[in-house]
Amino acid sequence: MRxxxxxxxxxxxxxxxxxxxxQSPIVIKFSHVVAPNTPKGLAAxxxxxxxxxxxxxxxxxxVYPNSQLYKDKEELEALQLGAVQMLAPSNAKFGPIxxxxxxxxxxxxxxxxxxxxxxxxxxxxxxxxxxxxxxxGMTGLAYWDNGFxxxxxxxxxxxxxxxxxxxxxxxxxxxxxxxFRALGAIPQVMAFSEVYQALQTGVVDGTENPHSNLxxxxxxxxxxxVTVSDHGYLGYAVITNKKFWDGLPADVRGQLEQALKEATDxxxxxxxxxxxxxxxxxxxxxxxxxxxxxxxxxxxxxxxxFKVHKEMESRIGKEVIDxxxxxxxxxxxxx
Numbered sequence: 001m002r003x004x005x006x007x008x009x010x011x012x013x014x015x016x017x018x019x020x021x022x023q024s025p026i027v028i029k030f031s032h033v034v035a036p037n038t039p040k041g042l043a044a045x046x047x048x049x050x051x052x053x054x055x056x057x058x059x060x061x062x063v064y065p066n067s068q069l070y071k072d073k074e075e076l077e078a079l080q081l082g083a084v085q086m087l088a089p090s091n092a093k094f095g096p097i098x099x100x101x102x103x104x105x106x107x108x109x110x111x112x113x114x115x116x117x118x119x120x121x122x123x124x125x126x127x128x129x130x131x132x133x134x135x136x137g138m139t140g141l142a143y144w145d146n147g148f149x150x151x152x153x154x155x156x157x158x159x160x161x162x163x164x165x166x167x168x169x170x171x172x173x174x175x176x177x178x179x180f181r182a183l184g185a186i187p188q189v190m191a192f193s194e195v196y197q198a199l200q201t202g203v204v205d206g207t208e209n210p211h212s213n214l215x216x217x218x219x220x221x222x223x224x225x226v227t228v229s230d231h232g233y234l235g236y237a238v239i240t241n242k243k244f245w246d247g248l249p250a251d252v253r254g255q256l257e258q259a260l261k262e263a264t265d266x267x268x269x270x271x272x273x274x275x276x277x278x279x280x281x282x283x284x285x286x287x288x289x290x291x292x293x294x295x296x297x298x299x300x301x302x303x304x305x306f307k308v309h310k311e312m313e314s315r316i317g318k319e320v321i322d323x324x325x326x327x328x329x330x331x332x333x334x335x
Contacts, residue, residue, distance in 0.1 A: 025060040026252065029084040031069045033192045035216040039146050039274045040088055040236055041065050043267030050259035058252055061086075067193040072171065080137045085244050088144055088236040092173040099132050101320050102237070106175035107312065108305035110321075110330055111233045114145065114272065119327045121235070125320075130237065139245045141257075142238040142264040145271035146210045148230040152223040152288070153206030158297055160184075160304035166205040169195050174315060176208075178308045179232070192217075199223060210234050212271075215278035220288040227291045228279070229301060238264070303335055 030048070034040050041063075048061035070078045076097055078084045094102040104110070111117045120126055121143040130140025151157050153166055164184035170176040172189045180187040188204050192213075198204045199222045207219060208231070214220055238260065245253065283290050293301070309332070313321060324330070 025058060026055075026248070028059060028061045028086055029064065029069070030061055030086040030088075031064045031075055031078065031084045032088055033067045033070075033072055033075070034065065034213060036063075036065045038212045038216050039210075039267060039271040040144060042270060042274070043144055043263055044088065046266045047259055047263035050262055051256055054255040054259050055252055059256065067191070071191045071193055073191065079239065079241050082241050082244060084241075086238065086240050088238045090146075090171060090234055090236055092171045092176065094133070094237070095174060095315075096172050097136060099136065100315050101129055101132060101317055103173060103175045103312065103316050104320050104324055105233055105235060106173055106179075107309055107316075107321070107324075108179050108231050109302045110309070110324055111328060112330070114268075116328045117145075117233060117235075118268075120324055123327065125323050125327065133237075133239060134242060137242050138239045139242045140237055140239050141260055144236040144238055144264060144267040146234040146236065147212065147271050147275040149208045149210055149232045149234055150214065151206060151208050151227040151229050151231070152214060152219060152225065154224045155205070156225045156289070156291060157206070157227040157229075158291060158293065160301055167203075169198060169204045169207045175308065175312055176232075178311050179305055182305050182308055195219065196222065208232065210271075211275040211278040211282065215281050220282045220285060223288055225291060226282060226288045227293065229293060229298070231301060231305065299335075306332065306335055 028051070030044050032040055032044060036042070036045065044063045044065070048063050051059050051061050069075075069084065072093065075084070075087050076089060076093060079087050091102040091105040094100075111120070126143060133140045155162060155166065157163060160183050163180070165186070167186045167188050168180050169190045170180065170187045177187045190198060190204065195204070195207055196217055196219055199207065199219055206223065207214075209219065213234075214226065220226060248256070279290065282288055309321060
């Protein structure tokens, strides 16, 4: 907290310098918690490149990966205080600050593929969700993919019963807590930067991640099995401090919007490529055995997890869940 307050005070002081500093570039600190060579890390660098190009030096973007500035729990507060100007937190991060509708993205097996996902994020529902962030002092700008998640552990995970009693690291999300409890597993909230050591020392037994996160954090080196379950989606909402964004000169804001649009297209193009490549690297490493579920095994897992949808109706909002069902064609009656 002290670090956040000092950073915010420093920024406030800079805004009082006045005309003498008018020629200085506008600095955007873009903080994130993953490695530079993940889809989010690469997209953040692409945004930096395009933003500085289109604004012709009026804006300087500083990208801070790997939790260099703030860990998971700190970064949203840092943005609200103005200590950083941009983030791309996972959708799960908004539930703990009171915007629970974003947790719909965490529901297991609610999104069958990226094409269907895009109908949600690029349509009226996606825009409506981003607008909810205004009340928290944030402006939602875009959605970036990471990818569909796999399970990992030092035990082969095929049937729902295989998860019983295992400790799984999760983000702070009531949906993800319920997901693992539905499997008889024990969810443990933990910062992303701490997961490798926790797996290595046995503090947790397993994790869920897109392949790129697993591989770039070397988690496969301390996990004997990786199950390609595609049970959930991990995506990000690119956000900015609302006061900062609204205070930008109109021409600069327009140039940044164009840079972000192109960076978003780039992000969503490379996400699948990076995850496919990461899975191949994991296979070639020989450190983890990759398990691919059969259609029946996947259906069994889906049935075991589905009760989470009903449990979360009062938290996320039944109307939001139903709206996603409508867009994706998910029919609970067909399970």
